[in-house]
Amino acid sequence: MKKIKTLILCILIFSLFSTAACKKDNNKAEIFIYNEQDTFISKMANSLRDSFPDNFTLSFHDGKLSQNTQNEQIVTALDNGCKILVVNMVDRLASASIIEKAKSENASVIFFNREPIKKHLLTAKNTYYVGTSPVQEGQKQAMIAQKLLGDPDSMNRFIDKNGDNTLQCVFIQGEKDHQDTEHRTYSCINYLTAIGYRLEILAMDFASWNRAQGKALMERYYKEFGSTIEFVFSNNDDMALGAIDYLLESNVMASGTSAPFPIVGVDGTKYGLQAVKDGYLYGTIVNDDAAQSEAIVNLCRYLCGEIKFYEIGFPFTSERYIYIDGPVVTQENIGQYI
Amino acid sequence: MKRKNIPIRAVLLSTSLLLYLIFVIALSVFACVFFARSTSEKSNELINATAKQITYNYENYLNSILNTASVIQSELNEEKTSEELSSSFDSLMELKSELLAVELYDTEKNLLCKDTRSAEVYPTASDQWFTSASEDQTIHFFEPMINDDANVYNIIFSKALTNGKFHKKVILKMVIDFKEIIELNYKTDLGENGHITVIDDQYNIVYSSTEDAAQDLRFLKNVILGQDHVHTRGHAFTLNLDTIGNSAWRIAIFYNTDDVKQAIESFLIVVIIFSTGMLAAGVCAALFITRKITVPIKKLETTMAKIEREMTPVTIKDGVAIKEVTNLSLAYNKMICQIRDLMDQVVTEQKNQRKSELKALQHQINPHFLYNTLDSIVYMINDDRKQDAQKMIIALAKLFRISISRGNNIIPVQDEIEHVRNYLLIQSMRYKNSFSYEITAAPECLHCKIMKLILQPIVENCIYHGLKNKIDPGFIRITADIEKDNLVFKIADNGYGMKEETIKLLYERFNNPDLSDGVGLKNVYQRLSLYYGERAFLHIESEIDCGTEITLSVPVEVNGNEKN
Numbered sequence: 001m002k003k004i005k006t007l008i009l010c011i012l013i014f015s016l017f018s019t020a021a022c023k024k025d026n027n028k029a030e031i032f033i034y035n036e037q038d039t040f041i042s043k044m045a046n047s048l049r050d051s052f053p054d055n056f057t058l059s060f061h062d063g064k065l066s067q068n069t070q071n072e073q074i075v076t077a078l079d080n081g082c083k084i085l086v087v088n089m090v091d092r093l094a095s096a097s098i099i100e101k102a103k104s105e106n107a108s109v110i111f112f113n114r115e116p117i118k119k120h121l122l123t124a125k126n127t128y129y130v131g132t133s134p135v136q137e138g139q140k141q142a143m144i145a146q147k148l149l150g151d152p153d154s155m156n157r158f159i160d161k162n163g164d165n166t167l168q169c170v171f172i173q174g175e176k177d178h179q180d181t182e183h184r185t186y187s188c189i190n191y192l193t194a195i196g197y198r199l200e201i202l203a204m205d206f207a208s209w210n211r212a213q214g215k216a217l218m219e220r221y222y223k224e225f226g227s228t229i230e231f232v233f234s235n236n237d238d239m240a241l242g243a244i245d246y247l248l249e250s251n252v253m254a255s256g257t258s259a260p261f262p263i264v265g266v267d268g269t270k271y272g273l274q275a276v277k278d279g280y281l282y283g284t285i286v287n288d289d290a291a292q293s294e295a296i297v298n299l300c301r302y303l304c305g306e307i308k309f310y311e312i313g314f315p316f317t318s319e320r321y322i323y324i325d326g327p328v329v330t331q332e333n334i335g336q337y338i
Numbered sequence: 339m340k341r342k343n344i345p346i347r348a349v350l351l352s353t354s355l356l357l358y359l360i361f362v363i364a365l366s367v368f369a370c371v372f373f374a375r376s377t378s379e380k381s382n383e384l385i386n387a388t389a390k391q392i393t394y395n396y397e398n399y400l401n402s403i404l405n406t407a408s409v410i411q412s413e414l415n416e417e418k419t420s421e422e423l424s425s426s427f428d429s430l431m432e433l434k435s436e437l438l439a440v441e442l443y444d445t446e447k448n449l450l451c452k453d454t455r456s457a458e459v460y461p462t463a464s465d466q467w468f469t470s471a472s473e474d475q476t477i478h479f480f481e482p483m484i485n486d487d488a489n490v491y492n493i494i495f496s497k498a499l500t501n502g503k504f505h506k507k508v509i510l511k512m513v514i515d516f517k518e519i520i521e522l523n524y525k526t527d528l529g530e531n532g533h534i535t536v537i538d539d540q541y542n543i544v545y546s547s548t549e550d551a552a553q554d555l556r557f558l559k560n561v562i563l564g565q566d567h568v569h570t571r572g573h574a575f576t577l578n579l580d581t582i583g584n585s586a587w588r589i590a591i592f593y594n595t596d597d598v599k600q601a602i603e604s605f606l607i608v609v610i611i612f613s614t615g616m617l618a619a620g621v622c623a624a625l626f627i628t629r630k631i632t633v634p635i636k637k638l639e640t641t642m643a644k645i646e647r648e649m650t651p652v653t654i655k656d657g658v659a660i661k662e663v664t665n666l667s668l669a670y671n672k673m674i675c676q677i678r679d680l681m682d683q684v685v686t687e688q689k690n691q692r693k694s695e696l697k698a699l700q701h702q703i704n705p706h707f708l709y710n711t712l713d714s715i716v717y718m719i720n721d722d723r724k725q726d727a728q729k730m731i732i733a734l735a736k737l738f739r740i741s742i743s744r745g746n747n748i749i750p751v752q753d754e755i756e757h758v759r760n761y762l763l764i765q766s767m768r769y770k771n772s773f774s775y776e777i778t779a780a781p782e783c784l785h786c787k788i789m790k791l792i793l794q795p796i797v798e799n800c801i802y803h804g805l806k807n808k809i810d811p812g813f814i815r816i817t818a819d820i821e822k823d824n825l826v827f828k829i830a831d832n833g834y835g836m837k838e839e840t841i842k843l844l845y846e847r848f849n850n851p852d853l854s855d856g857v858g859l860k861n862v863y864q865r866l867s868l869y870y871g872e873r874a875f876l877h878i879e880s881e882i883d884c885g886t887e888i889t890l891s892v893p894v895e896v897n898g899n900e901k902n
Contacts, residue, residue, distance in 0.1 A: 067581055067583050068390065068393060068580050068581070068583075071563055071564070071580055071581060072564070074563070075563055075564035075565075079564075090583075091581065091583050091584065092477065093477065093581070093583075093584065093585055093586045094581040094583075094586075096539040096586050097539075097562060097563045097581050097588055098563070100562050100563075101562040101563040101564070104562055117474070117477065117586070118474070120539065120586075176404065176408070177404075177476065177477055177478065177584070178476075179476045179477075181476075182475065182476040183476065186475075186500070201415065204415070
């Protein structure tokens with residue numbers, strides 16, 4: 001009888017220890033996104049969910065466009081002992097507070113999609129940024145235009161409809177003060193002007209990455225400039241799709257035909273690629289969420305001590321930045337992507 | 339294992355009070371915890387809402403500045419001359435009263451154009467606004483100005499913009515009066531000493547509604563972001579530290595929470611008073627209830643203790659006891675009735691038995707005497723002493739008449755004396771006047787009642803054991819008298835007397851129930867005790883060669899009702 005009791009006790013203790021040991025293997029990462037409604041961000045969140053290995057416990061928090069809400073979520077997570085924060089900030093300028101708070105709790109922060117202020121990021125160890133290179137994306141948008149326009153001094157008349165060898169264009173910008181907004185826009189402009197194109201920017205305004213706002217902005221542009229618009233640069237696909245929504249709804253463009261002027265986006269979302277295939281959107285630059293997710297996951301695994309630094313497998317810029325390039329997708333090569 | 343007997347009242351009182359105590363304490367603790375929690379939750383909600391509102395106000399304000407910058411950017415897109423720009427700056431300033439200066443610089447920090455409202459370039463302490471804005475063109479900067487006047491809060495806004503169709507980089511500088519937003523938030527009640535402090539990312543104080551904001555910095559550096567409870571300036575505060583959108587600034591809101599503490603404390607006092615009251619009421623109730631149970635039970639108990647002596651039923655008034663105890667006493671009363679019935683039955687049975695015993699004892703007297711007397715009569719007739727024979731027969735007849743007394747056991751003392759007189763007559767004749775006798779009876783006792791045939795056996799003893807074969811003339815004296823409600827008979831002889839041991843032996847034999855051991859004295863004693871119980875008294879006093887005196891004492895009975 002006594003033997004059986006000791007045996008049972010032993011088994012119990014053993015199982016207790018083994019479960020505790022199992023638990024210890026579970027790494028935890030909390031992911032904060034600025035807005036679930038954003039197509040690219042939700043795609044990115046899904047991709048993150050798929051990329052993390054099973055021994056990671058994930059939880060996702062939606063900031064719902066409020067930095068204050070996100071602050072609360074981050075503070076709560078840190079209070080609960082979270083050691084790895086994966087943050088897509090609502091307001092880039094909040095990075096200083098987030099980094100300082102995380103530092104005080106000995107937690108690591110990996111920012112993605114929205115780049116923190118560099119001088120803040122460098123104040124703490126174990127703080128990283130993973131994102132696209134908005135400068136390159138802007139340049140790639142410019143390259144799509146360059147390919148279509150040809151010689152700056154005798155532009156393709158299909159595009160330069162009034163034949164003045166100046167490109168009358170509009171910009172649909174993302175969010176005010178988003179580093180991607182500024183970089184995508186100005187690197188595009190700078191690239192084109194540098195190689196000799198004359199641009200006449202009819203209008204540039206913000207639509208906060210949002211499809212409905214993109215549609216509203218296009219309506220405003222079209223009503224003001226009508227067919228003088230020769231090119232539309234959009235900071236992302238969603239807003240470009242919003243512009244297409246307007247053109248289709250107002251019958252400027254018939255369903256199944258291509259747009260009266262080329263529209264280019266960035267991100268290469270599912271709908272964006274579909275629009276390229278349908279001929280509405282001329283081209284886009286893939287914002288490679290899978291690669292970004294992989295970089296984030298590898299950083300997390302490195303921070304947990306699972307892999308060595310050199311195993312992260314992505315090149316660092318300024319020690320803490322991982323910029324990921326995406327391929328250009330236009331109607332010519334859409335077949336490879338869809 | 340022997341358990342101590344604990345009184346039911348103590349058990350009831352202690353258990354019920356203990357349970358009640360636990361209940362009340364648990365209830366109070368629960369109420370306090372619940373109240374404290376919900377109150378602080380409520381106040382937290384309020385604080386959060388207030389903090390959000392204040393933060394929102396600041397964000398809105400900064401947002402409107404950003405919008406102004408956007409407007410300027412769109413002006414710049416239109417490729418205006420510096421005069422045109424200056425006038426549009428002026429109209430902007432007219433629209434937005436918080437704008438104190440708008441200036442535009444090129445990348446070499448040369449002034450391109452400015453508003454015409456102020457003659458001079460607005461002085462700034464450092465070039466930080468310029469260097470920051472030219473370093474990172476994607477963001478804007480807010481910078482507090484060092485103001486000499488404590489009531490002036492001006493800030494500098496700077497941002498890189500692009501000018502004209504060829505997107506030349508320019509730096510916009512705006513000086514903004516911060517007072518409007520400060521005044522807006524003055525209206526918010528943060529409690530006594532509650533205040534707002536705005537800091538930049540280097541913990542420089544941009545603005546504070548209190549003068550000694552510097553002492554708060556240690557809290558701010560500790561909290562960084564989020565909420566905490568701090569104690570400063572003699573008050574409890576909830577500190578909310580949050581970012582202000584569109585800037586790298588943070589806003590610290592100190593909300594006085596003394597009220598919450600006070601509310602919780604006063605609630606605690608109320609609960610303590612209430613629960614003490616409840617406890618007192620509980621003690622009273624417990625005492626009352628246990629009394630209802632225990633008092634009737636006590637009564638029952640004392641009544642039961644008296645059962646041997648009194649056998650009275652318990653009387654418990656309606657409403658005094660609880661139902662079960664009343665039922666118990668009813669059951670007890672029923673039992674008492676039954677016991678009484680049984681006892682009555684036993685008494686009747688005993689009476690019958692005693693009657694038969696009495697009869698038997700009375701019957702023991704007769705035979706020898708009758709045979710001897712009859713022998714004497716026969717002898718007298720043979721001797722031709724007719725007169726004597728006649729006398730004897732008459733005496734014998736009287737003797738028997740009284741003996742029988744129509745079956746009555748109790749007869750008047752007169753008759754009893756007559757009976758013994760006749761007996762003595764017969765015996766003195768038989769023994770040829772070898773002894774003499776004297777009977778004296780107090781007249782008041784003659785009509786008292788007494789059990790019959792009690793003197794005769796004693797007299798018989800005197801004759802046979804005291805006087806028989808005595809050489810000297812014998813003498814028997816019988817007296818009857820009343821002493822203190824007792825009828826006292828004394829039968830004395832001058833015979834041989836008895837030794838102490840013999841008397842002792844006699845007394846011992848009195849209590850021997852064996853009836854066959856029929857000695858006259860024992861017979862009398864037993865009959866007396868059967869009838870009178872302990873009130874009957876028989877005393878022997880004797881001296882060798884002097885005589886014996888027997889004293890009989892029974893209670894006076896005038897009516898002499900036949901008991902059986």
